[in-house]
Amino acid sequence: MFKPQPVLFKLITVSLFIIVCQKSLLYSQGNLKGKVIDDNQEALAYANVLLLNSIDSSLIRGELTDDGGNYTFESVDQGSYLISSSYLGYSDYYSEIIKISNNQDLRMDDIILSEGVSLDEVQVVAKKALFEQKIDRLVVNVASSLTSAGGTALEVLEKSPGVIVNRQSNNISLVGKDGLSVMINGKLTYQPVESIIQMLEGMPSDNIESIEIITTPPANFDAEGNAGFINIILKERTDMGLNGNWSASVGYGRGETASANLGLNYRKDKLNIFYNYSYTRMAQEQFFYNYRKVEFENTITESEIST
Incomplete structure (x- = not known):
């Protein structure tokens, strides 16, 4: 009679255990x-x-x-x-x-x-549709949204279809995929995501005409946008010379927070130079608690760690 070798029996036992664990998961x-x-x-x-x-x-x-x-x-x-x-x-x-x-x-x-603005606060004005679906992109006409006024570009981006902004990890993803590229007026920013988030947080939403969400970029687009592209179209500025804006905010939750933003823009004929500086300080308290209980051979060991 054939008898399984010990090593083979152990392999079969381990394989069965793995299969059971996979089914359980x-x-x-x-x-x-x-x-x-x-x-x-x-x-x-x-x-x-x-x-x-x-x-x-x-x-x-x-x-x-x-x-x-x-x-x-x-x-x-x-x-x-x-x-x-x-x-x-x-x-x-x-x-x-x-x-x-x-x-x-x-x-x-x-x-x-629920809509963010009640009907008796709305004036009927002929505007573009809020969303325009094109062959290779979805266009969000921010200027057509009444509730976007007074906010920031980052807040508008957070509410755009398929765009997920994770402020905790400083990450922007499109339809669940990381590695997207952000453009402003059709030009890549070539900045780290952290800097882009800070820049958008300090940019007034009133400056935005539309946001283009491009999940299937054309062949002439840069190949580094693995997850797609977000193109932020700013409104045409008719004012010439130097102008700017600044903002500051403070708050307190589990720690104090402070932020400041300075934006400068110089425009002359076809030349347009803009500068943006953002500063954010966040102090947060973190509490960690770990409890461990180990039972071995009728002996119970317990430990607690908190910081």
Whole structure:
């Protein structure tokens, strides 16, 4: 009679254990589905929907709604989450805590986004549509949005379809992909993402005419934009000579925050030179707690570490 060799038996045991673990991990995930609509029950296409960690609100994943306003988060690990949604011209939405159980398909209640400006504050003016879908890009006509006035370029970018700005990690992604390139008036910035975020945070949204979101760039575009391009089109300036703007803000949460921005622009005929300087200081408190309990041969060892 054939008897398995010890080494072969161990390999078979390990392989079976790995397969069991993989199946266990597979069945500890679930799917999360929902729909984004407005106050009139109309579907909102191209709305940003973010899946956040319920503990620290850190970004887990981002999705974009389809033409019917639907979104899906597939293969979500078991745990507790929050959902955030934003759309240009509408107030942001944050859900209550959502718990995902083993192998669960969860259908969320419709996310209802309300317009940021009431109708009696609106004057009827002929303007471009807020979104224009072209062959290779989606154009967001920022100048057509009443609620973008008074904000910053970064706030407008955060509400643009498919664009996810993670201020904690200083990262900008497009449709869930990192490595995009940012252009201003069709010219690449060639700056680190951190500098781009600071620059946009100090740029008034009133200066922006439109934002072009290019997911399938033409062949003549630089190849370094692996995830696509974001082209920020600034409004034409008719004023000549030197002009500028500055802003400053302070705040206090778990630590003090302060920021300042200086922008200078010189224009003469076809020559246009602009300079932007931003400074941000953030002091945040962090608390770490670690508890460990080890049981071995009827002996229990416990330890606590907090900083």
